[in-house]
Amino acid sequence: MTRFAVIGDWGTSRLRLFRIEQGAIVARRDGPGIGAVGRAAEAAFADTIAPWLDDGTPESITLCGMVGARDGWVEAPYADCPADAATWRQTAVRFDWRGAQLAIMAGLACEGEDGIPDVMRGEETQIFGALALDPALATGRHLIVLPGTHNKWSLVEDGRIISFRTMPTGELFALLRDQSTLGPKVELTDPADEAAGFAEGLERAGDAKLLQSLFAARAMRLRSGRSGDWALGYLSGLLIGCEIAEIMTTLSGADGVVLIGDKRLSARYAQALDARGIMSRALDGDGCALAGLGFTGELTA
Amino acid sequence: MTRFAVIGDWGTSRLRLFRIEQGAIVARRDGPGIGAVGRAAEAAFADTIAPWLDDGTPESITLCGMVGARDGWVEAPYADCPADAATWRQTAVRFDWRGAQLAIMAGLACEGEDGIPDVMRGEETQIFGALALDPALATGRHLIVLPGTHNKWSLVEDGRIISFRTMPTGELFALLRDQSTLGPKVELTDPADEAAGFAEGLERAGDAKLLQSLFAARAMRLRSGRSGDWALGYLSGLLIGCEIAEIMTTLSGADGVVLIGDKRLSARYAQALDARGIMSRALDGDGCALAGLGFTGELTA
Structure with a gap:
């Protein structure tokens, strides 16, 4: 035994x-x-x-x-x-x-200050895991975000999760990419073009006018010679940029942003936050989940 | 002959x-x-x-x-x-x-002041038709909107179309309703509930934070006993309200808003504009199209 x-x-x-x-x-x-x-x-x-x-x-x-x-x-x-x-x-x-x-x-x-209720199931384990792994998060005010289909932006203060808000940015991006007339409908071939589109989308998100900036993903291909790769990056940058523009007020007073989850997506969020002068750092999602479940040893298996 | x-x-x-x-x-x-x-x-x-x-x-x-x-x-x-x-x-x-x-x-x-190009094909006929039908539109500054899948917000000054912007609000609504985890996935049964949701979505759009207000369509059903009808109305009100919030700066100095197209959708836009204190009036889409094609007689057939 x-x-x-x-x-x-x-x-x-x-x-x-x-x-x-x-x-x-x-x-x-x-x-x-x-x-x-x-x-x-x-x-x-x-x-x-x-x-x-x-x-x-x-x-x-x-x-x-x-x-x-x-x-x-x-x-x-x-x-x-x-x-x-x-x-x-x-x-x-x-x-x-x-x-x-x-x-x-x-x-x-939780119930937001604006009266909107919200729920999470699974992400809280990663957040409490992050608090267990990283003593710096146990005190002060931090914004922790788990980017994905339904991003959970969580405000943590002195070790407690105060409130959070789900932003379905990932789901919206997938719909626009795969199901809308705005997505490029092509296999991507040029990562540099996609990255340029992402940067332009971020910039366009500066005034947070999402609806009036969306159609550019199509119009810039029709009229300004942009590629499908560019359009895909643009949609991603615009959505993430608008998401961060919306969350800016919540950010005030926070000691920084912690990203938990997929490395590539976290890097995109880090870039978007950096564009607004906000520091962030990334934690490994698997490690946080295991720590939330009580395991804080070495990840060997 | x-x-x-x-x-x-x-x-x-x-x-x-x-x-x-x-x-x-x-x-x-x-x-x-x-x-x-x-x-x-x-x-x-x-x-x-x-x-x-x-x-x-x-x-x-x-x-x-x-x-x-x-x-x-x-x-x-x-x-x-x-x-x-x-x-x-x-x-x-x-x-x-x-x-x-x-x-x-x-x-x-056209090319917007923000450098985003845009195109329309068909809607311009209705807009020039409206100008032909309604002498009050031939002078001054007016905002004409054709609500639909791809809404065209057009700025008209002294009888000329100065610029316009496509806002794919209708397409986004259809995607969220039919393809997303936020749509109610039920046949509607209660128009009053839907109307209440629309009003609440409009109100929520006041601070133009679209992304962080979307998930409420689901969370309010899970946690606050709202119905599928309510959620559908909420998504519609939130999207239209955010669209109008984004266009507010363009509205300044305009003598009012003219809505061309589907009666029911135009009524929704009129309600959303009214909530922000903006006067609007609706013109019949078919009549405008015929006038743009040169026919300004009685519509009898």
Whole structure:
């Protein structure tokens, strides 16, 4: 009988399980996303973890992400903002699963100053992980953003998540690129052209007039000889630039911006923030997720 | 042999031909949009007009719209802004078609003060038609908007179109409604709820923060008990409200806003403009198109 614990990140599109022995990750197993299995979540989980159960029962299993959504395995509540890590951890739903203590971490809910409510499920684990990994984030006022399909801009003060706002910039970009008359509809061939378009989109976003700057992605191809690569970069730069223009007021008083997630996208956000004179730094998304689940050792597996 | 002329509006999705005798519309025939026929445009036109040619050749045929695009029948040039009606009319492409003088009206091109180029093809006919129909528009400074998939906001001064800007608000709304995770994905059942959502979207657009207000369409359903109808209205109000917020600077000094096109959509724009204290009035789109094509008589057919 080997003593071990299991932690896992189970989002819409994939399940990732990590086996921890004596403070180290010794194995990893991947399974289907919660979006693909829905109500059959328990069976999918049992399948994925099965080989590890041959030599014993884990001391604990801790899962985060959409596994705790209404359409997931077992619904986990939302912790209300402002929330610190301890409150959030207490809000997890816990039950016995085949002799092991299983916890599904809570999501977070908040109501903005403007009265708009918001929710997240999965990202909070990365944010609390970042706070655990980086003592500099535990005090002061920081803006943490997780760029992706639905960007979560979160205001953290003295170790508590005060509020956050979802900005669906990534989803909007994908719609404009793939489904609209503005996207280039071509395979990209010239990264330099795309980067030039990105820079021009950022610049155009200066006055935050998104709607009246969108059509330029098409008109500049028709009338000014710009390429499809340029147009794609332009749309990306315009959207990210407008997003940051909108968030500028929230930024005031923050000690800086921390980006968590995909390296390439984080670099784009860093460029956009830099264009407005805002310092940022990037943290690794996987490391933050694992830290949020309680593992702060070396990432070796 | 009856003396007659033919005018027609041939857009992407439909061809509408009108037969004019002695200053009156005596017949109308509909045909396929230029988007459906492309290079076979001439054959489609011949099919549609055929019954009228039995008793003679028209004195003139005048067509406007996407029929003059590069992928249309014969490409018509763009007249450059600022342009008055006379200049625009001269820019048409004219050729002999089966003994008749056929004209395909020009589009319009402009370069905005911000360096963004823009084009229109079809809408200019409605705008010049409005100027022909309404003497009050022939002098002073007016903002004319044609709401639709690609809204054209046009600045008209002393009878000339000075510049315009395409805002793809309608296309963006359709994408968000039909293809995004923010749209309600349900059949609408409650117009009052939809109207309430529209009003709330308009109000939310007050600070023109489109990206950070979009997700509320989903979050307010999840957390505040709002309906799918509400969410649809909210998205519409938010987009139209942000569009008008962006255009406010252009509005300064204008004698008012004239809306041309679909009645229901024009009413929505009128409501959004009114919420910002801007007067507007609506003109019938069909009447404006016919007037732009030279017919200013009674619309009887």
